[in-house]
Amino acid sequence: MKGNELKPRIGLFGRRNVGKSSLVNYLTGQQIAIVSDTAGTTTDPVRKSMEIGGIGPVVLIDTAGIDDEGALGLQRVEKSMAALAEVDLALLLFTEWGAPEERVADWCTTHGTPMLKIRSKTDNPEYPDIPDCPEIPEIPDFRLTTSDPTLREPLIEAIRWALPESAYRGQTLLGDVVGQGDTVVLVTPIDRSAPEGRMILPQVQVLRDLMDLHAVAVFCQPEELGKTLASLHKPHLVVTDSQVFAKVAAVVPEEIPLTSFSVVLARQKGLFDEYLHGTQAIGQLQDGDRVLLLESCTHNVTCEDIGRVKLPAAMRKKTGKEIECEVIGGQSPLPSDLSQYALVIQCGGCVITAQQVKARLLPALEAGVPVSNYGLALAWCTGIFDRATKIFRK
Numbered sequence: 014m015k016g017n018e019l020k021p022r023i024g025l026f027g028r029r030n031v032g033k034s035s036l037v038n039y040l041t042g043q044q045i046a047i048v049s050d051t052a053g054t055t056t057d058p059v060r061k062s063m064e065i066g067g068i069g070p071v072v073l074i075d076t077a078g079i080d081d082e083g084a085l086g087l088q089r090v091e092k093s094m095a096a097l098a099e100v101d102l103a104l105l106l107f108t109e110w111g112a113p114e115e116r117v118a119d120w121c122t123t124h125g126t127p128m129l130k131i132r133s134k135t136d137n138p139e140y141p142d143i144p145d146c147p148e149i150p151e152i153p154d155f156r157l158t159t160s161d162p163t164l165r166e167p168l169i170e171a172i173r174w175a176l177p178e179s180a181y182r183g184q185t186l187l188g189d190v191v192g193q194g195d196t197v198v199l200v201t202p203i204d205r206s207a208p209e210g211r212m213i214l215p216q217v218q219v220l221r222d223l224m225d226l227h228a229v230a231v232f233c234q235p236e237e238l239g240k241t242l243a244s245l246h247k248p249h250l251v252v253t254d255s256q257v258f259a260k261v262a263a264v265v266p267e268e269i270p271l272t273s274f275s276v277v278l279a280r281q282k283g284l285f286d287e288y289l290h291g292t293q294a295i296g297q298l299q300d301g302d303r304v305l306l307l308e309s310c311t312h313n314v315t316c317e318d319i320g321r322v323k324l325p326a327a328m329r330k331k332t333g334k335e336i337e338c339e340v341i342g343g344q345s346p347l348p349s350d351l352s353q354y355a356l357v358i359q360c361g362g363c364v365i366t367a368q369q370v371k372a373r374l375l376p377a378l379e380a381g382v383p384v385s386n387y388g389l390a391l392a393w394c395t396g397i398f399d400r401a402t403k404i405f406r407k
């Protein structure tokens with residue numbers, strides 16, 4: 014059920030003419046990308062789906078040369094650099110090592126993005142062996158010539174090695190706190206906002222995770238929770254819709270762990286430990302403090318009213334402070350000076366991969382700005398944060 018957007022994305026970066034588009038064709042086995050010896054053939058980032066054995070479908074992103082020049086050329090370079098923010102793995106092709114390669118490598122280091130260095134055109138005597146790149150010795154490099162078909166398999170093996178498993182394998186949601194045979198009660202009010210005839214995605218995801226774990230899942234509405242608990246022998250955990258958290262918390266005895274679907278989902282992507290810590294910063298916000306909200310969807314913004322209305326209102330109400338909130342949507346670049354913000358809050362990131370969420374948040378942490386997530390920030394504002402996160406705190 015992986016949406017198109019959730020396929021792992023692999024970006025190809027390097028100077029003009031280094032062989033990026035040739036590599037797209039080499040990997041896919043098709044003449045998809047235009048290859049020529051004219052520098053600057055690829056202008057905008059181009060995306061192409063392919064299958065990689067052992068990984069599944071991925072999206073390859075071919076980009077313009079990172080050494081392009083002139084006014085238009087520089088714009089193309091910035092487009093290529095922006096594409097880095099959406100990849101789970103960067104392939105950096107090079108025939109020489111200098112400032113453009115350093116820029117990509119530095120970006121990857123700062124944003125926690127895995128990178129595979131590919132020494133290109135090794136058949137061409139024009140490119141004598143350049144010394145290893147001692148700045149990033151932990152990243153091995155691959156020697157490639159696209160005229161040799163026998164290198165394809167080893168290259169795919171290297172890509173599989175470099176691509177984090179989290180980019181293509183679903184993470185367990187509750188595997189660290191729920192075991193085989195444990196009973197988990199799921200409280201889901203069926204009110205007017207519930208869709209007709211089905212459950213919503215977070216509920217289905219948690220249910221499927223519990224089935225994978227061979228746990229026992231019991232669904233009920235809040236009104237039947239008391240009866241449900243009484244009929245069960247000490248359930249292991251209760252997960253509730255956050256809208257009815259207070260009502261549910263009054264019924265669930267203190268010794269039974271209680272959390273919400275949005276807190277469970279917040280652990281799936283992003284930096285949960287940093288969120289746990291960063292969310293507390295809401296309590297220290299002062300009049301005039303600026304909070305940056307990062308919303309990852311670009312279209313059909315389903316969380317729009319959380320970031321633009323609900324969450325700002327909840328924070329102002331809880332703190333009594335005049336907080337300034339700014340929303341950045343889609344994959345638009347972050348402001349260069351993040352230290353002007355007192356807090357950065359990321360949405361659930363349902364349309365982006367875990368690596369993309371991480372790449373968005375690491376610069377904030379680097380700038381010393383605490384980070385949180387929509388679900389956790391709302392939990393904090395509604396006073397349920399401590400109890401809802403207790404079971405996940407180490």
Ligand SMILES: Nc1nc2c(ncn2[C@@H]2O[C@H](COP(=O)(O)OP(=O)(O)OP(=O)(O)O)[C@@H](O)[C@H]2O)c(=O)[nH]1
Pocket residue numbers: 027028029030031032033034035036047048049050051052053054055056076077078133134135136137157158159160
């Ligand atoms: N000798 C040799 N030439 C190669 C190899 N791979 C690609 N080329 C040639 O290098 C030239 C540039 O290849 P492209 O794939 O268009 O390079 P690119 O990085 O996409 O270039 P831009 O789109 O301009 O940034 C073409 O003439 C290719 O045939 C290789 O492994 N060895």
Ligand SMILES: [Mg+2]
Pocket residue numbers: 033034035047048054055075076
């Ligand atoms: Mg090209």
